[in-house]
Amino acid sequence: MNLMEVRGLKKYFQMRSGLLSKPHQVRAVDGVDFTIDENKVFAIVGESGSGKSTVARLLLRLIEPQEGDVLFKGTDVLTLKGDSLKAYRRSVQIIFQDPFASLNPRMKIYGALSEPLKIHRTVPKSEYRERVRGMLQRVGLDSDVMERYPHEFSGGQRQRICIARALMLGPELVVADEPLSSLDVSIQAQILNLLIHIKEDIGLSFLFISHDLSVVQYFSDKIAVMYLGKIVETGETEELFDNPMHPYTQMLIESVPRIIGAAKAGQTPHRAEDPAADTPSPSEIPEGCPFHPRCGKRFTPCTTIVPEPQQRNGRLISCHLYAND
């Protein structure tokens, strides 16, 4: 069953580059469609400026879109107000990238974890301590951390605290925006395993936003690849990695440095791309297919016509190579 459905979502920002210059539009998210199934991990991968974090913020209603629909269990999220919006926010929680910036440095851990309970009044005050203790245990921390401040913890421990806070209200969907990128390699694996245990334990769904393809391959069930505000390819994780169809997806997967113990030492695998090509800024998105200036397979329509998403082998793909005719 689908838990969340997103249709035609758009977010444009007005930017000024100088005091007197004319404002211009940045199309951060430009018509995005996807669905998140229950008890599944849906990942959005993309590079900086692709709009993936903006999507996360839109779904949580931290910012408002220009256009589009967001349905959570069939209810229109974008028109929610007052108590129903509050209820929605109980069901959908977020974990941010930087666990140093996302905990209040003046608040003890107990305060940070009990605050959601206070705001939403889901349990009587007498139960707060028990709830916080139980949640800390679940994320692998001792209950004596309750009386300590965030600066006393390492990055990995702080991310555990942020995960605990996101779970305090028993959400159904957790949006995790690059939750591993600021952590060391050995700690990333710990947190990733923790997320998997939690998902299996309490049957959560995740919207997992990341630029790290190996992490996404490991954790997610379905992937959407974003490039300059648009989803270029959506598919089941395994199929997408086995057979990437969109040229950008192919380039992304090929670019990941892999451990090649067997190969001759110090030999870079061949990768075909113009070395001068650069990701355009989201404020100057190219005409036609946004990827065409970097694409090795471009042909006539790519420079002028924006490719529409189409179904291909259970995949949704926006590329003229796979046009129907």
Add this chain to the structure above:
Amino acid sequence: MRDGTLLSVDNVSIYFNRNLKVVNSISFDVDKGEIFGVVGESGCGKSVTAAAVMGILPQNAHYEGEIYFEGKRLSALTAEQRRGLRGNRISMIFQEPMTSLNPVLTVGYQIAEVLMAHRGMSKNDAMARAAELLGDVKIPSPALRVRDYPHQMSGGMRQRVMIAMAIACNPALVLADEPTTALDVTIQAQVLRLLRGIQEKFNMSVVLITHDLGLVSENAGRVAIMYAGRIMESADTATLFKHPVHPYTIGLLNSIPKGRHIPLVPIPGFVPRPDSLPEGCKFSDRCGYVEKRCKEAEPALIEIEKGHLNRCILNDKVVS
């Protein structure tokens, strides 16, 4: 020192505020024309080691032991002589192209400055050469882009400018400290290909400092794995990734997702701070193979096969 050795780090320890030891007697050699990888997590001492070689340790830090470059003992050089090496024979590429370029000078001038300082070029000649260098690092329309300021460029382009600056004087050694960490993965691939091309063309030596094992595996010929200011294991890249022996190296490799059905085995605990390291083996409190004697004395780094060094008492047992 062997023939063909360019840089020799010999028993170097680095201290902050006189007594906080962040690097503990490390030794390694870098040969002419090779890429030597240094891998470790935050705080393992990999960046300060590069700073010591470059001669840019902060005021409150100093090193003991010796660093030899082209046969010269660096500690015996005067400040003037060191300045003559820096940016000339030895140069550095930093992680953050945003913060390591001067925002109020054009990129062309920043490259030209190196040439004026070390080669005594006139400003006009140096600017012309800067444009050529921008072309070498594959920046489109270099003659125009020399007049750009850093903010007018993307992250990938700024890192190319850093590379242009680093290679301006044809250095023998480039210290690349996380040169692509701030970049997107497709841009990272481009920048590395570029660096590799230049390295091969000029037969430069590169010390590639990174936390990314994949990056080292694809690019370096030999590699040292650092933990808590020590080298834990070191070998040629193919051997290290095929037959890792140190539990930390194995732990790092098991922490990287390799595919959907291969379970992750993280290293428990957290990366220790230099002021609170465990007794004996510094990895003992996170190691799955720990024994009583690991806590008693720190194992020495010993050669278990030709060119393969390991710092663990369980050498024979943990061959994966």
